Amino acid sequence: MGFVWLLLLALARLAFADTDLPQIIERTxxxxxxxxxxxxxxxxxxxxxxxxxxxxxxxxxxxxxxxxxxxxxxxxxxxxxxxxxxxxxxxxxxxxxxxxxxxxxxxxxxxxDGSPLPALELHSSGPVREGQAVAFTGFPIGGVLGLSPVTHRGIISSITPIALPGANAGQLNAKLVRQIRDGSFDIYQLDATAYPGNSGGPLYEMSRGEVIGIINMVFVKDRKESTLSKPSGISFAIPVHFLRELLRQVAN
The missing domain is CATH 2.40.10.10 (Trypsin-like serine proteases)
Incomplete structure (x- = not known):
């Protein structure tokens, strides 16, 4: 009987999240x-x-x-x-x-420039967990599909360490070299597929729509034979606390 109640509770939470998502997308x-x-x-x-x-x-x-x-x-x-x-x-x-x-x-x-636009709220309460339901909104494949925001949803499939080197040697600085040398930082791996145009878009949790990360990089499928060397459908997001630090810098 206990298992049945847990199953019903899980289904109720999923249905609640699905009900909330249209309102969250409308606000986002x-x-x-x-x-x-x-x-x-x-x-x-x-x-x-x-x-x-x-x-x-x-x-x-x-x-x-x-x-x-x-x-x-x-x-x-x-x-x-x-x-x-x-x-x-x-x-x-x-x-x-x-x-x-x-x-x-x-x-x-x-x-x-100009008057303020509506800002998204950044997540600050509670941990982000593997298996958590998330969504992200942006412009997949740039303007090819039109400049109308598109939303995808999925889960955080893993929280894993990664290091992001600069795009070229000219971007290396003392802080970046220290980051690479001292180790990596945690990044969110997603089971939802993003596309190059999604880069920079918000990843948000599906209960209140608070931003928990920033879509960062995508491995785009080249061909089936390259699955190991060039994996496809694997998207990542940078945790939002790094963005919060940037906001503190511009506020000072």
């Missing part, structure tokens, strides 16, 4: 932005680089550092921008600039 989408460059004389004028989400005071956008890796020297006539959708599905463009970058954890904060 206004905070999801596309990050890229804009040039009036180019076709297309906007070229997307990745996903971001609004945090803090509503004037900061979190994303991956590698999303901005090739934007450090923007060509003349181009500018770094974000595209956001209002609840009425009107797309607005905002100029942005890099506020702070954490290469060791592949995170970055942008400062955006």
């Amino acid at each position: 989408k206004p905070s999801i932005v596309a990050i890229g460059t804009y040039q009036a004389t180019r076709s297309p004028q906007f070229v997307m680089r990745g996903t971001g989400f609004v945090v803090g005071d509503g004037r900061h956008v979190a994303t991956n550092a590698h999303v901005l890796a090739e934007l450090t020297d923007i060509a003349a006539g181009q500018m770094l921008v974000i595209l956001a959708q209002t609840p009425a599905r009107v797309t607005q463009q905002r100029a942005a600039r890099v506020s702070v970058i954490d290469q060791a954890h592949d995170l970055a904060l942008l400062r955006i």
